[in-house]
Amino acid sequence: MVSTKQTQTMPFQDAEAWVSALLDGELDDAEAKRVLSRFPDDAAAVARWADYSLVSDALHGDAAGTGAFMARFRAALEDEPTVLAPMPARKLQPAPYLWTAAAAAMVAITWTVWTAAPPDNGSERMAAAQMVAANDIRPVGAQAPANPLEPYLAAHQDYAYAVVSMPEMVVEKVSLAGPNR
Amino acid sequence: MSEQDIDRQLVERARNGDKRAFDLLVQKYHRRLMRLLSRMVRNQEEVEDIAQETFIKAYRALPQFRGDAAFYTWLYRIGVNTARNYLSSRKRQMPTISDQAMNDDDDVDERIVAQDINTPESMLLSKQVAMAVNEAVEALPEELRTAITLREMEGLSYEEIAEMMVCPIGTVRSRIFRAREAIAAKLRPILGTTGDTRW
DSSP states (O other): OOOTTOOOOOOTTOHHHHHHHHHTTOSOHHHHHHHHTTTTTOHHHHHHHHHHHHHHHHHTTOOTTOHHHHHHHHHHHHTSOOOOOOOOOOOOOOOHHHHHHHHHHHHHHHHHHHHHSOOOOHHHHHHHHHHHHHHTOOOTTOOOOSSTTHHHHHHTGGGOEEEOSTTTOOEEEOOOOOTTO | OOHHHHHHHHHHHHHTTOHHHHHHHHHHHHHHHHHHHHTTOOOHHHHHHHHHHHHHHHHHTGGGOOSSSOHHHHHHHHHHHHHHHHHHHTTOOOOSOOHHHHHOTTTSOHHHHHTTOSOHHHHHHHHHHHHHHHHHHHHSOHHHHHHHHHHHTTOOOHHHHHHHHTSOHHHHHHHHHHHHHHHHHHHHHHHTOOSSOOO
């Protein structure tokens, strides 16, 4: 089975063949730009553009007014002031699938963050921070505790539990306060 | 790159001051436009005048062409409006062709067109061209004739033709090119063109 997708590269010196495909809109972007870059300075390419347009029209039964019309039109166009109005660059419109992909990514990220983050209790954290700050007030020159969290942990020892066995998940109340505290 | 994209590229060049790029668009579309206008105006010389005016108007209006529609669609609207204005100014009645028919130039009864729009000279030329094209197509090797027919008459893409003819797309491209060259060679003596420089 012969692959119909196979690309056969024609030598570019066969510019006429490329013009034929260009007229049919059958070149990819790079090829089309390459051929278009030869217009309108390449006289042979321009002539083929005219010829193949005529052949196409003639096959559809339209061949009137070819030579005389173009000569007359060119004379009229010469008298026209040259238009100078470059087209604004087109805004790139993201394809619809990009929006879908972006939404899916957003959902995935949100889910990951939501499930990975530890349970958050804002008020507890705030109270703890205030407690630490309050306990950290000491006279100038006093030695800071070795572990700055110790006062906080000591104050919250009633809430501290340790898992002592698995899988029964038996918890036991422990004390962080040492005998000398 | 589609035909519409190629037209847009040429429009862009014309808007950058390259009149010859606009000429390529005129080369491509003037016969099609004249066929359209022939359904509204019966006299061939008037058709050519209106076609020229249409293209000049289009050239002046290039800064307003946004590229949202195909170039020919845009040109078509200018052509129809120009013809209507022309007929209105001449206080002539348009032929009784419905707007729907004018909106689809392939559906119009060709007999209306053939009635009396052509001068004897243009009719002779059209006849000669038609005969030359028929002879050229008949003389083509079968694979070239099939390829050009599928493309021009059936409007198939190269890929579709390749599938039907069981050959690579490059072969289709080459066959269509060779068929066009052969037909153009038959037409050049009649139309007095050489196939060489047009500039």
